[in-house]
Amino acid sequence: MIRCQALRWGAPGQPLTPPVNFELSTGSLTAVIGANGSGKSSLLKVIAGLQKPLTGKIFLDVSRKGSLSFLPQQQHLDRQFPISLQELVAAGFWGSKQSPDLRNQRLKTALEDWCLSGLAHRPLMALSGGELQRALLARMSLAQAPLLLLDEPHAALDELGQALLWKHIHAWHAKGRTLVVVCHDLAAVRQHIPHTLLIKSSGSVLGPSTELIRQQPLTQVA
Amino acid sequence: MLSAPQLWQPFHEFVFMRRALLGGLVLACSTAPLGVFLILRRMSLIGDAVAHGILPGAALGFWFAGLSLPALTFGGLGAGLSMAGLAAWITRRTGLREDASLAAIYPISLASGVLILGIAGKRLDLLHLLFGSALAVDGPTLTGMLWVSGFSMIAMALIYKPLLLDTLDPLFLQTVSRLGPVAHGVFLTLVVLNLVIGFQAIGALMVVGLMMLPAAASRFWSHRLPVLIAIASMLGCLSVWLGLLLSFFYSLPSGPAIVLVAGGFYLLSVVFGPVHGLLRRPILPISQ
Numbered sequence: 001m002i003r004c005q006a007l008r009w010g011a012p013g014q015p016l017t018p019p020v021n022f023e024l025s026t027g028s029l030t031a032v033i034g035a036n037g038s039g040k041s042s043l044l045k046v047i048a049g050l051q052k053p054l055t056g057k058i059f060l061d062v063s064r065k066g067s068l069s070f071l072p073q074q075q076h077l078d079r080q081f082p083i084s085l086q087e088l089v090a091a092g093f094w095g096s097k098q099s100p101d102l103r104n105q106r107l108k109t110a111l112e113d114w115c116l117s118g119l120a121h122r123p124l125m126a127l128s129g130g131e132l133q134r135a136l137l138a139r140m141s142l143a144q145a146p147l148l149l150l151d152e153p154h155a156a157l158d159e160l161g162q163a164l165l166w167k168h169i170h171a172w173h174a175k176g177r178t179l180v181v182v183c184h185d186l187a188a189v190r191q192h193i194p195h196t197l198l199i200k201s202s203g204s205v206l207g208p209s210t211e212l213i214r215q216q217p218l219t220q221v222a
Numbered sequence: 223m224l225s226a227p228q229l230w231q232p233f234h235e236f237v238f239m240r241r242a243l244l245g246g247l248v249l250a251c252s253t254a255p256l257g258v259f260l261i262l263r264r265m266s267l268i269g270d271a272v273a274h275g276i277l278p279g280a281a282l283g284f285w286f287a288g289l290s291l292p293a294l295t296f297g298g299l300g301a302g303l304s305m306a307g308l309a310a311w312i313t314r315r316t317g318l319r320e321d322a323s324l325a326a327i328y329p330i331s332l333a334s335g336v337l338i339l340g341i342a343g344k345r346l347d348l349l350h351l352l353f354g355s356a357l358a359v360d361g362p363t364l365t366g367m368l369w370v371s372g373f374s375m376i377a378m379a380l381i382y383k384p385l386l387l388d389t390l391d392p393l394f395l396q397t398v399s400r401l402g403p404v405a406h407g408v409f410l411t412l413v414v415l416n417l418v419i420g421f422q423a424i425g426a427l428m429v430v431g432l433m434m435l436p437a438a439a440s441r442f443w444s445h446r447l448p449v450l451i452a453i454a455s456m457l458g459c460l461s462v463w464l465g466l467l468l469s470f471f472y473s474l475p476s477g478p479a480i481v482l483v484a485g486g487f488y489l490l491s492v493v494f495g496p497v498h499g500l501l502r503r504p505i506l507p508i509s510q
Binding site for chain 1: 262389390393396397444446
C-alpha cells in the first residue's frame with residue numbers, strides 16, 4: 001500500500017504539482033503517465049525514498065530497505081564496469097538467506113526467464129541496451145520485493161523483450177505484489193495496466209486506465 | 223643486464239634492502255584494490271590531492287615531536303582525513319563537485335604545510351617527505367606498514383561487496399541497504415591510511431604512483447574485477463622488486479625508480495594489453 005498525503009515534489013521552491021493525495025492499495029498494478037518533465041520519475045524516486053518530498057507525507061506498508069525494488073532508467077550504469085551480466089543479476093540476492101544451491105538454481109531460472117542464458121558471462125560493455133535492461137529486470141525478479149517501482153521498463157526493449165516484460169508484470173501482479181510503472185506507451189497501458197495515475201501541472205487524477213486514457217487525446221499526454 | 227643471482231643477492235645480503243622489499247610488497251598488495259576502485263569510481267586524481275593534503279599534518283607532527291614515526295603518521299592521518307572530510311562536507315552542503323571541492327582544498331593544505339615547514343626552520347627536508355626513501359625503512363616503520371597493509375586488506379575484503387554495488391549502481395544499493403555511505407567512508411579512510419603509511423617509505427607522491435599505475439595498467443588485461451585486482455597487485459609487487467634492484471645497482475633514488483618501473487608496465491599494457499590495447503582490436507569476448 002502506498003498512501004500519499006498532501007504530497008508535493010520537485011526541485012526546491014519549484015513543486016511540480018499542487019499538493020496531491022492518492023492511495024495505491026496492496027497488490028495493485030498502476031501506471032503513471034504524464035508529459036515529459038511532469039515529474040513521473042521524480043515521483044518514483046520520492047516513493048523509493050531516494051529523494052525527499054517538498055511537503056506532505058508518504059506511507060508505505062513495507063520497509064523501504066529490502067522490501068522495495070526500484071528500476072531506474074538505465075543510463076546511470078557505467079558500461080565499462082568490469083563485471084559480467086551474471087554478476088550484475090546475482091546482486092538481486094542482496095540480504096537473502098537462501099542456500100548457495102537454491103540461489104544457483106534461481107539465478108539459472110531467472111536468466112532463462114529473461115532469455116539471457118547465453119549471455120551470462122558477457123561483460124557489461126558487450127551488452128546491447130535491451131540486454132542490459134533485461135538483466136536489470138532479472139535482478140529485480142530475484143529480489144522478490146513486495147513493492148516494485150519501474151521507470152520506463154519497456155524503453156530499449158524490442159517487441160520480444162516487451163512481450164516478455166508484460167508477461168512478467170502480469171505474473172508479479174498475480175502473485176500479489178504492488179507495482180507502479182511509469183510508461184509513455186498509452187496503448188500498452190490501456191491494454192495491460194488496470195489503473196492509471198495521470199500527473200499534470202494542475203494536479204493528478206487516479207482512475208481506471210480505460211477511462212482516463214479514453215478521455216485524453218493522445219497527443220496531450222504522450 | 224642483471225644476472226640471476228643479482229636478482230636476490232642484495233636482499234639476501236642487506237637488512238635494509240629486505241625491509242624495503244617486504245614493506246614495498248605489502249604496500250603494493252594493499253594499495254592495488256584501492257587504486258582499482260578509485261579508477262572505477264572516477265576518483266583517480268583524489269589520491270594525488272590527498273597525498274599533497276597530508277603534508278601540513280606531517281609537518282606539524284615533525285614540528286612538535288621531531289622525526290618520530292607516530293607523530294608524522296598521526297599528523298598526516300589527521301590532516302588527510304580532515305581534508306577529505308571537509309571536501310566531502312562542502313560537496314554535500316553546496317553541491318560543488320567532489321573533484322572540484324578536493325582540488326580547492328588541497329592547495330590550501332599543501333601551502334600550509336610548506337609554510338609550517340618554513341616556520342619550523344627547514345630542519346625537515348620537504349623532498350624527503352614528498353619523495354621518501356625506501357632504503358630508510360627501519361624496524362618500527364616496517365611493523366607499522368605490515369599492520370596497516372594487513373588491516374587495509376581485511377577491511378577491503380569486508381566492504382568489497384557493498385563498495386562494488388555502491389560504485390556500479392548506488393541507487394540499487396540504496397534501496398536494499400544502508401551500507402553504501404559506510405563503505406564509501408571506510409574506503410576513503412583506507413586510501414588516506416595507505417598514503418600516510420607509504421609516505422614514510424617511498425614518499426607521499428610516489429605512493430600515489432604505486433597505487434594508481436598498476437591499477438590503470440590492469441584495466442588492459444581483463445574484464446573481471448577480481449582478476450584486475452590480482453593483476454594490479456602483481457604488477458605493483460614486480461615494480462617494487464625491480465625498482466629496488468635498479469635503485470641498488472645504479473644508485474638511483476628508490477621511490478622514483480619503483481614508480482618508473484610501474485610506469486613502464488603501464489605503457490607496455492597500453493600498447494600490448496589484450497583488452498583495448500593499442501595493438502589489439504576492441505574485442506567483444508563472447509566466449510570467455
